[in-house]
Amino acid sequence: MSDGIQPQAQHRDCDGGDFLLTAAAAPVLDARLVLAHGAGAGMESDFMNAIAEAVTRRGVAVIRFEFPYMAQRRRGGKRRPPDRADTLLRDWRRVVQALRPGPPLFVGGKSLGGRMASMVADELAVAGLVCLGYPFHPPRQPQRLRTEHLAGLHTPALIVQGSRDPFGNCDEVRDYSDRGLLADHIRLQWLEDGDHDFRPRVRSGLSQADHIETAAQAIAAFVAATLATAAPGGMS
Secondary structure (H helix, E strand, O other), X not given: OOOOOOOEEEEEEEOOEEEEEEEOOOOOOOOEXXXXXXXXXXXXXXXXXXXXXXXXXXXXXXXXXXOHHHHHHHHHOOOOOXXXXXXXXXXXXXXXXXXXXXXXXXXXXXXXXXXHHHHHHHHHOOOEEEEEOOOOOOOOOOXXXXXXXXXXXXXXXXXXXXXXXXXXXXXXXXHHHHOOOOOOOOEEEEEOOOOOOOOOOHHHOOOHHHHHHHHHHHHHHHXXXXXXXXXXXXXX
C-alpha cells in the first residue's frame, strides 16, 4: 500500500455521460481502471466505493460509470432490469472511446459489468481486464455457462472471485480451467470463503473489508505486471 495517498472522487461529464473519477493524490502507475457496476446496484454502491478507494490507495486511478438503465433508475427511482447485452456492449464502446486518448486503459467491473467488459476487451484493444465476481453461471444453474468467449480471450485478465460465489465457486472454476474453458493466461485471485460480494462468513475469521484489500492489492500488482511486460507503444 502507498502511505499518505488519499482518494478523491469527483463527478466528470464526458461525451454526455457521468463518470466518477477516484484519483490518487500521488499516482504510482500510469494507467486508468474503468469499472462498471453489477446488475442491481450502481457505481456508488458500498462495494464500488470500497474497491475504488482501495485500488486508488495503491496508485491506480479508477473511473466508474453507469449503464443508462441504471442512470435512469437513479433519476426516476423506479427499478429497471439491465438492458440487452448488445446495448450494454455498445455502452462500453462509447465509454472507452470517450476516455481516449490518454494513459493505458484497463476495463472491468462487478459481475455484469465485468462480464460485458470481457466481451469487448479484445475488440477495444485495452491494456487489461479486471473482473470482480465474474458470473460464470446463474445461481443454482451451473449448466448455463457464460464462458464461451473466455477460452479465446487475448487481453491480459484478472478475475477476483469469492471461493463460495454462487455464480461460480472455486471447485467449479478450477474445473472450467482444467477443461480449457478459460484462456491459460487468465489470472485467478481467490478470496477465502467469500461470496459474490466478497463477504465471508463470520466463522472464517475474515471480513469483507479484508477481501476488498486483498482484491485491491491483486489488481494493483496485475496492472503493474501488465504494464511492465507490454511492448512500448502497444497499450491504450
